[in-house]
Amino acid sequence: MAISDAGTAYDLIGREGAPVVVLIHGLGLTRGSTWGEIAPLLAADFRVLSYDLLGHGETRAPQMPVDLTALSDQLINLLNELEIETAALVGFSLGGMINRRCAIDHPERVSALVILNSPHDRGEDQQRLVEERARTTAAGGPEAGIDVTLARWFTEAFRTTRAGQVAAVRDVVLANNPANYAAHRQVLATGVTELIAPSPAILKPMLVMTCAHDTGSTPAMSHAIAAETPGAETIIVPELQHLGLIEQPDLFARPVHGFLDRVLNG
Numbered sequence: 001m002a003i004s005d006a007g008t009a010y011d012l013i014g015r016e017g018a019p020v021v022v023l024i025h026g027l028g029l030t031r032g033s034t035w036g037e038i039a040p041l042l043a044a045d046f047r048v049l050s051y052d053l054l055g056h057g058e059t060r061a062p063q064m065p066v067d068l069t070a071l072s073d074q075l076i077n078l079l080n081e082l083e084i085e086t087a088a089l090v091g092f093s094l095g096g097m098i099n100r101r102c103a104i105d106h107p108e109r110v111s112a113l114v115i116l117n118s119p120h121d122r123g124e125d126q127q128r129l130v131e132e133r134a135r136t137t138a139a140g141g142p143e144a145g146i147d148v149t150l151a152r153w154f155t156e157a158f159r160t161t162r163a164g165q166v167a168a169v170r171d172v173v174l175a176n177n178p179a180n181y182a183a184h185r186q187v188l189a190t191g192v193t194e195l196i197a198p199s200p201a202i203l204k205p206m207l208v209m210t211c212a213h214d215t216g217s218t219p220a221m222s223h224a225i226a227a228e229t230p231g232a233e234t235i236i237v238p239e240l241q242h243l244g245l246i247e248q249p250d251l252f253a254r255p256v257h258g259f260l261d262r263v264l265n266g
Contacts (some may be wrong), residue, residue: 007060
């Protein structure tokens with residue numbers, strides 16, 4: 001583990017000189033809790049950079065208001081410090097919004113995009129509900145509705161047979177600073193609107209994945225994201241929910257590795 005000059009905690013593993021792949025986690029999680037099993041698999045063939053978002057895990061709390069641009073800037077600043085010119089960006093949930101914002105604002109720095117379980121156009125009515133829910137539950141911090149959240153993230157079978165693993169994720173979420181968690185949750189709620197049908201369109205190799213039973217990042221949303229980028233691919237993982245990549249990481253690692261190998265190594 002290392003800390004950048006700006007206070008971002010990160011790990012950089014894998015073969016030096018290989019194409020760089022950046023892993024971006026989601027709201028309330030950390031690089032280790034999200035990518036612990038996937039990062040080493042990708043590192044066999046790529047240079048893999050994973051990091052903690054502002055105020056998450058071991059990264060310093062933000063000194064500015066948090067929005068998608070600030071989160072994109074955090075990544076660009078880290079790439080600049082590490083002298084990484086271009087990278088493939090793999091983002092989960094909020095991370096899949098950050099990598100899109102980065103590709104829109106800094107296309108020359110992005111070689112490919114992988115968007116995992118990330119929201120998109122919710123429709124006007126649902127968008128209002130999501131934003132209102134984010135505002136009204138902010139005072140409760142990460143603890144508000146945590147059990148409902150975990151039931152939405154993991155299948156019932158996994159919560160029963162892997163209770164310890166679910167409890168570990170619960171602990172990671174509850175360790176978040178309430179104000180910082182609320183700020184990032186607001187970005188997750190509102191930031192989607194600035195990513196719909198970008199003009200100019202994102203013209204990077206793109207893989208979009210979600211799970212069949214992810215209610216917040218639905219298959220329809222993944223297909224909609226892909227439809228906005230010519231040639232983008234979509235994979236829907238059956239049966240799983242929002243944190244399918246933790247529940248069955250191999251179902252994500254294999255297609256992500258295959259896609260990146262094809263577009264980065266030819």
